[in-house]
Amino acid sequence: MVETESLSFRFPESLDTILKDVSLSIKPGRTILTGASGSGKSTLLALLNRLYPENCDGILEGRLELLGRSHDDYAPGEINQRVGTVFQDPDTQFVMERVEEELVFTLENLQTPVEVIDQRVTEILESLQLTDYRNRHIDSLSGGEKQRIAVACAMVGQPEWLLLDEPLTHLDPVTANRFVDWLDHLDNVNVIVVEHRAHLWGDFFVFFFELDQGRIVRNEPFQAVDDFTFNPSPAPRQAVEHYVVDEVERDSFRLKGVTLKARIGEVIAILGPNGSGKSMFLRSLTESDRRVGLVPQSPEHLFFMNSVEQELQFGHEESIDVVLYELTLEDKRVLHPLSLSHGQKRRLAVGIQLLSNKQLLAFDEPTAGQDEPSLHALEILMKRHAAKGQTILFVTHDLSFANIAHTFYLMKDGELSGPFGDELWGDTERLRHYRLAGGRQRCHSMI
Amino acid sequence: MSLHDMNPTIKFGTMTIIMFGLALFYNPWTPLVIIVGTLTIQLLATDVSWKKWSLFLIPFLVTALGTFWTTLVFGKELGGETWVTLLGQDISKEEARIAMSLSLRVLAFTVLSLLFMLTTDSKRFVMSLMQQARLSPTIAYSALVGFRFLPLMQREMYQLQYAHRLRGVPLDTKWERIRHVPKLLLPLLAGSIRRAERVAFSMEARGFTSGKRTVYERIDIKPSDYMWSGIFFILFGLSIWIGI
Amino acid sequence: MLKSWKLKEVVLVSVLSVVFAVVYLLFVHIGNLWAGLIGPIAYEWIFGIWFIVSIISAYIIRKPGVAFISEVMAATIEMLIGNAIGPRIILVGIVQGLGAEAVFAMTGYRRYELWVLMLAGFGSAVTSFVYTYFMSGFAMLEPGYVATMFGLRAVSGMVIAGIGGKLLSDLLLKTGSLRGYAIARSGNVHG
Ligand SMILES: Nc1ncnc2c1ncn2[C@@H]1O[C@H](COP(=O)(O)OP(=O)(O)OP(=O)(O)O)[C@@H](O)[C@H]1O
Ligand SMILES: Nc1ncnc2c1ncn2[C@@H]1O[C@H](COP(=O)(O)OP(=O)(O)OP(=O)(O)O)[C@@H](O)[C@H]1O
Ligand SMILES: [Mg+2]
Ligand SMILES: [Mg+2]
Numbered sequence A: 001m002v003e004t005e006s007l008s009f010r011f012p013e014s015l016d017t018i019l020k021d022v023s024l025s026i027k028p029g030r031t032i033l034t035g036a037s038g039s040g041k042s043t044l045l046a047l048l049n050r051l052y053p054e055n056c057d058g059i060l061e062g063r064l065e066l067l068g069r070s071h072d073d074y075a076p077g078e079i080n081q082r083v084g085t086v087f088q089d090p091d092t093q094f095v096m097e098r099v100e101e102e103l104v105f106t107l108e109n110l111q112t113p114v115e116v117i118d119q120r121v122t123e124i125l126e127s128l129q130l131t132d133y134r135n136r137h138i139d140s141l142s143g144g145e146k147q148r149i150a151v152a153c154a155m156v157g158q159p160e161w162l163l164l165d166e167p168l169t170h171l172d173p174v175t176a177n178r179f180v181d182w183l184d185h186l187d188n189v190n191v192i193v194v195e196h197r198a199h200l201w202g203d204f205f206v207f208f209f210e211l212d213q214g215r216i217v218r219n220e221p222f223q224a225v226d227d228f229t230f231n232p233s234p235a236p237r238q239a240v241e242h243y244v245v246d247e248v249e250r251d252s253f254r255l256k257g258v259t260l261k262a263r264i265g266e267v268i269a270i271l272g273p274n275g276s277g278k279s280m281f282l283r284s285l286t287e288s289d290r291r292v293g294l295v296p297q298s299p300e301h302l303f304f305m306n307s308v309e310q311e312l313q314f315g316h317e318e319s320i321d322v323v324l325y326e327l328t329l330e331d332k333r334v335l336h337p338l339s340l341s342h343g344q345k346r347r348l349a350v351g352i353q354l355l356s357n358k359q360l361l362a363f364d365e366p367t368a369g370q371d372e373p374s375l376h377a378l379e380i381l382m383k384r385h386a387a388k389g390q391t392i393l394f395v396t397h398d399l400s401f402a403n404i405a406h407t408f409y410l411m412k413d414g415e416l417s418g419p420f421g422d423e424l425w426g427d428t429e430r431l432r433h434y435r436l437a438g439g440r441q442r443c444h445s446m447i
Numbered sequence B: 001m002s003l004h005d006m007n008p009t010i011k012f013g014t015m016t017i018i019m020f021g022l023a024l025f026y027n028p029w030t031p032l033v034i035i036v037g038t039l040t041i042q043l044l045a046t047d048v049s050w051k052k053w054s055l056f057l058i059p060f061l062v063t064a065l066g067t068f069w070t071t072l073v074f075g076k077e078l079g080g081e082t083w084v085t086l087l088g089q090d091i092s093k094e095e096a097r098i099a100m101s102l103s104l105r106v107l108a109f110t111v112l113s114l115l116f117m118l119t120t121d122s123k124r125f126v127m128s129l130m131q132q133a134r135l136s137p138t139i140a141y142s143a144l145v146g147f148r149f150l151p152l153m154q155r156e157m158y159q160l161q162y163a164h165r166l167r168g169v170p171l172d173t174k175w176e177r178i179r180h181v182p183k184l185l186l187p188l189l190a191g192s193i194r195r196a197e198r199v200a201f202s203m204e205a206r207g208f209t210s211g212k213r214t215v216y217e218r219i220d221i222k223p224s225d226y227m228w229s230g231i232f233f234i235l236f237g238l239s240i241w242i243g244i
Numbered sequence C: 001m002l003k004s005w006k007l008k009e010v011v012l013v014s015v016l017s018v019v020f021a022v023v024y025l026l027f028v029h030i031g032n033l034w035a036g037l038i039g040p041i042a043y044e045w046i047f048g049i050w051f052i053v054s055i056i057s058a059y060i061i062r063k064p065g066v067a068f069i070s071e072v073m074a075a076t077i078e079m080l081i082g083n084a085i086g087p088r089i090i091l092v093g094i095v096q097g098l099g100a101e102a103v104f105a106m107t108g109y110r111r112y113e114l115w116v117l118m119l120a121g122f123g124s125a126v127t128s129f130v131y132t133y134f135m136s137g138f139a140m141l142e143p144g145y146v147a148t149m150f151g152l153r154a155v156s157g158m159v160i161a162g163i164g165g166k167l168l169s170d171l172l173l174k175t176g177s178l179r180g181y182a183i184a185r186s187g188n189v190h191g
Helices: A041-048 A099-109 A114-127 A143-155 A173-185 A278-288 A308-313 A321-326 A342-354 A372-387 A422-426 A428-433 B008-022 B029-045 B050-074 B093-119 B122-132 B137-166 B174-205 B223-243 C007-038 C047-061 C066-081 C088-106 C114-135 C143-174
Strands: A002-010 A017-022 A030-035 A059-066 A083-086 A161-165 A190-194 A207-212 A215-221 A240-245 A248-250 A253-255 A258-263 A267-271 A292-295 A360-364 A391-395 A407-412 A415-420 B082-086 B089-092
Touching: A002 A041, A017 A041, A017 A215, A030 A041, A041 A059, A041 A161, A041 A190, A083 A143, A099 A114, A099 A143, A114 A143, A143 A161, A143 A173, A240 A278, A248 A278, A253 A278, A258 A391, A267 A278, A267 A372, A278 A292, A278 A360, A278 A391, A292 A342, A308 A321, A308 A342, A321 A342, A321 A372, A342 A360, A342 A372, A372 A391, A422 A428, B008 B029, B008 B093, B008 B122, B008 B223, B029 B093, B029 B223, B050 B093, B050 C007, B082 B093, B089 B093, B093 C066, B122 B137, B137 B174, B137 C007, B137 C066, B174 C007, B174 C143, C007 C047, C007 C066, C047 C066, C047 C088, C047 C114, C047 C143, C066 C088, C088 C114, C114 C143
Parallel strands: A030 A190, A030 A207, A083 A161, A161 A190, A267 A391, A267 A407, A292 A360, A360 A391
Antiparallel strands: A002 A017, A002 A059, A207 A215, A240 A258, A248 A253, A407 A415, B082 B089
């Protein structure tokens, strides 16, 4: 599909080259692209579907050939009729208001005959088990739900190639598993996936590329890898604080009100399926209680200053150097927060709240889109703040990272249950009920 | 057969012709007949909420009144025998007639365009312009995206307010929140601009081009559209006839 | 004309039009209250508000047609969200947009300094005043009164639309959200 030769790329307003001397050839089949956060993966994908360089007036050097033609041979939107894309950010990748309209819009673009449009929409929703969402307003969906809809939109046009930018980050473990299986059963589409957590894909891939600071450092056949490992935090103190979470109702969805009892220095994980109300719970928890700080699922929502530095320094006098260093943001000090890569944005949001000195720090999916070093940095920071006497509460779909917690709560249909200790992991019935396990395990010896 | 289903482009064309036609008449009767006729149609063939209608009408009632008295006071002297004396100005019957006609005209415009506005769905209007008036799809779909930003920006506003509160800006009382609004406007606009860019990228990524596309939801021209158009023109003809 | 625009520029124009349509409508109501009290002259000194979208869009995107299309779109949307002047407002938009567009065209779409923007505001004031003169029957009013109205409108166009439009765009540029548009590459302000 792609042939590049000593490709380099930079944005017009900065001198940093984002991609340097990239020569690669991506063949039909299944390719994984990994690399540290900020290494240029999303930028490379944007070159592959031709959004860049034209749309950002980026400066491109070298040869870039897509589907047999030079990239500048295509009109805007032309190649996208053969290449479907799922962007990294589930929040801002939709054009229309409702799910059905979005799918129809895509098919109209591809000049699909009107007679088959309805059928195609029905089919794709059925095959991804999304039929119930057909008439939903996209803005009212949860993060994971949006991500699944985005996949449907990319696939409904039956593209030859599919570009997925970290498509599993907001999916619960069972849904993620099912998705990989689903993709595995399609045989007429070639995929390029950007992914930090390769182990979730078993032996799905054939080709493997790794980017490091804009350079291709590995280009080899793919080999299945193991999960990362994390260790539990030390036991918390006994003093208990009470947090009241009010009931919330949105159309047919109802979040039950509860009182959360959290010990000082406790690290709590909230787990549960997509759309079960976790984000709503955190929001309700924060809304009325001044002692709580929150990193929302969409970290951009927290930003309101003009640079990373100002953002971190807002409202206090403490030094920000340590946090900058530990979150590997020190060379991004003067950048505008919204121009960071996704992982960087999330880390910045985490940094902001860590400096806020709240009694309880709540994080909505802080692990989404993070590479291994960042996850470990996050682990260390969380543990340190717990040791200092703050309470840490986080929502995640990453079950290995969840290991750092000593207390677990489970959420389903707006109802919180818990607390549970480590015994949770032996209770297969419960894990299955909360969609944390029980999706068919991917077998590692399929090819 | 309700006016809500009328083809938006034809409806728009009809209204436009009548409104520009109206500007040619300087008697009070023509606009008055249009007002009465339009309201009758609105009563019989639509389910417009009259409460909403009144709310939209109020500001333009004020304009109509303003037009009336300023034409009286600042209007050119037309001569003729004095009819009444107001604020030391002598006003002739002819002058009063002109003032009446200009202010009724304002009301006739208002009544017609409120009828259009309250019976036309913006999305259908844009789609119909694309299908019947050859509006470029690029503009049409960009406009649809624009419409979607209205509710979105309202939500972003709350989102921003919430974020600022999370960051420690005191926003507990209503007054504090209102006073903080100006500080939110610039970030709100900046955020919308960024979002607009992302949406444009998504359109392109979904294969949107300025070229050919199929149309799933057709907005056709039906015989009843000609009928409605006919009714409005008959009303207009009637109003001219009565005016003369 | 549209051919030279990128899709994201069309979308931006459309979003700006929606935003300013709301602003325009708000000022129509403010103006109406005033006008009810002190006559049509009430509108004149705030008239520049209604030209601002073409100046902001043209200053940001710097391509032929931007000033015109943004003003027409804003007017159309204003009609759809509640300006009961109806389809005539679109004509108003066309007329005002043409005034600003003509000025940018005269510079060959190459110059966007403050004076050009002010001149564009003045251009809109001229075309829109000619329009109002005929449509509202200003021939029926005292000439001195009419001249005062024009003077006020011209100043308002230059100050509110020209200067105001530039200030607002420069503030937006500083937030970094306009990189990727022509304004960011003009080199006069850094975001
Ligand atoms: N529009 C832009 N202007 C300037 N710099 C940018 C822009 N977009 C991205 N960057 C920078 O380019 C680098 C690569 O970003 P990119 O989004 O491609 O990273 P990534 O590998 O996808 O990271 P992540 O895993 O965190 O998503 C980052 O350092 C980012 O700050
Ligand atoms: N305005 C709304 N109208 C209708 N339903 C809503 C609205 N807002 C949220 N919901 C629904 O409420 C449910 C809970 O949403 P929430 O974002 O809390 O889920 P979540 O557990 O965080 O999911 P995820 O893991 O995917 O982020 C979802 O099913 C969502 O579709
Ligand atoms: Mg990325
Ligand atoms: Mg969530």
